[in-house]
Amino acid sequence: MMANIIKKSWRPLFFTIIVFGTIAGGISMILSVEEQMSNRISNNTYVLSINPNEVETSVINQDLLAWLQQQTTSFTFYKNMPQEASRLSFSNEGRPPYNVAEGEAYINVWYKDDQTFKNGKNYYYFDGKEYEVVGYLENYTDIVASIVPSLEANPNASLTGEYFLDAGKNSAALIHNLSTTLQEADNAISLSFEKVASNWIRELFNQKFALFIFIGTSALLFVSGFTIVLSWVEKYKREMFVRRLSGASETRLLLRVYLQMLGIRFIGVLIASGITILITNICNLLPYQTVFRWESIVVGVLIFFIIDVLYTFPMLFINQKKQLIKIMR
Numbered sequence: 139m140m141a142n143i144i145k146k147s148w149r150p151l152f153f154t155i156i157v158f159g160t161i162a163g164g165i166s167m168i169l170s171v172e173e174q175m176s177n178r179i180s181n182n183t184y185v186l187s188i189n190p191n192e193v194e195t196s197v198i199n200q201d202l203l204a205w206l207q208q209q210t211t212s213f214t215f216y217k218n219m220p221q222e223a224s225r226l227s228f229s230n231e232g233r234p235p236y237n238v239a240e241g242e243a244y245i246n247v248w249y250k251d252d253q254t255f256k257n258g259k260n261y262y263y264f265d266g267k268e269y270e271v272v273g274y275l276e277n278y279t280d281i282v283a284s285i286v287p288s289l290e291a292n293p294n295a296s297l298t299g300e301y302f303l304d305a306g307k308n309s310a311a312l313i314h315n316l317s318t319t320l321q322e323a324d325n326a327i328s329l330s331f332e333k334v335a336s337n338w339i340r341e342l343f344n345q346k347f348a349l350f351i352f353i354g355t356s357a358l359l360f361v362s363g364f365t366i367v368l369s370w371v372e373k374y375k376r377e378m379f380v381r382r383l384s385g386a387s388e389t390r391l392l393l394r395v396y397l398q399m400l401g402i403r404f405i406g407v408l409i410a411s412g413i414t415i416l417i418t419n420i421c422n423l424l425p426y427q428t429v430f431r432w433e434s435i436v437v438g439v440l441i442f443f444i445i446d447v448l449y450t451f452p453m454l455f456i457n458q459k460k461q462l463i464k465i466m467r
Contacts, residue, residue, distance in 0.1 A: 150399065154406025155413070157359045158438050162414040163424060164352025165342070165434035171278075171426050172341035176334070179214055179233070179304040183334045184313060188320070189298040189327050196324040200293040203286065205319050211312055213305035217285060223278070224264070226285035235273055235282040243269035243283040247276055276427055297327075302334070338433045353441060360445050396451065403442060411435060 177183060189195060206215060206228050214236045216227035229236040235244035245253075245262050253260040253271055260271040264281050275282065297320070305312045317329045342349055415430045417423045 151402050151406050151409075154403050155410045157356055158407050158410040158442070159414055160359060161352065161356045161438040161441060162410060162430070162434040163417065163428075164348070164356075165437045166414065166418060166431040167424055167426060167428045168345045168348050168352070169338055169341055169431045169433060170428040172344055176336070176341075177218070177302050178334045178336055179236075179302075180306065181336075182306050182309040183302060183304040184309050184331045185334055186301045186303060186313065186316075186329060186331045188301060188329050189296065190300075190330070191328070192296070192298050193326065193328075195296060195327045197297045197320050197327045198293065199289040199295050199297055201320065201323050202297050203289040203293070205316060206286075209312070211305055211308050213303060213308070213312055215285070215301065215303050216282075217299060217301050223280040225279055225282045226288050227282055228285050235275060238272065238282055238284050240284045240286050241270055242272045243281050244273040244275050245269075245271055245281050246279065247274045249280065250274070303331075338431070342437075356441060357445060360442075361449065396446075407435065407438065 177185065189197070209230065212231040214227065214229040214231060214233050216225045216229075216236060218225055225236075227236040227238060229238075231237060238244060243262060243264065245264075249262065253262050255261075262269050262271050262281070264283070267287070269281075269283055303309060303313060303316075313329075313331050320327050320329060411430070414434075418428050418430045
């Protein structure tokens with residue numbers, strides 16, 4: 139029966155794949171960009187505020203450097219430098235680009251033309267220093283370099299600022315160890331921390347303009363393709379006439395047709411999701427390192443439902459009422 143419905147309904151099925159594919163690709167792109175702009179490495183990334191009030195203490199950069207170099211637990215630690223859109227990091231695990239050595243750096247692909255080439259290697263000048271380029275970034279960070287030279291350049295400066303740490307499931311224990319170490323040096327120093335939360339709904343609305351473009355485009359495609367839906371409904375005209383003569387109400391007839399349409403939509407969503415996964419995760423054809431996000435299915439289904447309630451269902455009802463009047467005459 140389902141094969142017969144698909145054969146009879148290939149046009150609305152193709153239409154559903156196009157519309158939902160646009161939604162899934164757009165939402166996945168937005169969330170992928172937001173993920174690259176966020177401070178999360180994994181679900182266990184914490185933000186640490188060390189001496190946020192900049193109170194005079196005896197805890198200095200050298201204390202932090204000594205603690206970083208003494209750790210045996212696998213972790214990644216970094217500090218954002220917003221004014222240069224850069225990150226200074228320390229990592230003892232194989233997590234590029236954070237496990238960068240001293241004198242090396244990952245730079246954004248936008249700055250490839252600003253490199254200098256000598257002795258068979260590429261170099262990039264940043265913040266008064268020359269770094270050997272060991273890789274490229276495709277997100278919104280300009281450069282990732284080691285935090286060690288910065289701490290060594292000012293070893294006696296008071297330790298303060300916002301840092302990020304990710305040690306997987308050991309993050310909380312490692313932060314407690316750092317807090318204990320710093321307070322042993324000076325009990326007056328304050329250290330607060332919290333997990334970097336992820337909320338995909340908030341991340342979507344962080345890109346309001348892009349979200350409006352993708353949803354608007356999908357809605358226009360949906361409305362412009364309504365004639366395809368009507369032509370599909372026309373195939374059920376004879377069946378609806380017979381059922382109407384047997385006493386079925388107009389609403390019941392319309393609901394029956396709409397339920398069959400939902401079946402086509404469900405198949406279309408599955409196919410469109412598979413195609414989007416192929417385009418993003420496997421072939422990497424979309425920009426900004428876009429990967430398929432399952433949240434796009436939720437958004438797509440919600441958009442389909444809203445448009446159906448506000449447009450499809452009322453238009454089907456009006457059209458079918460006209461058709462039934464013609465038939466009854």
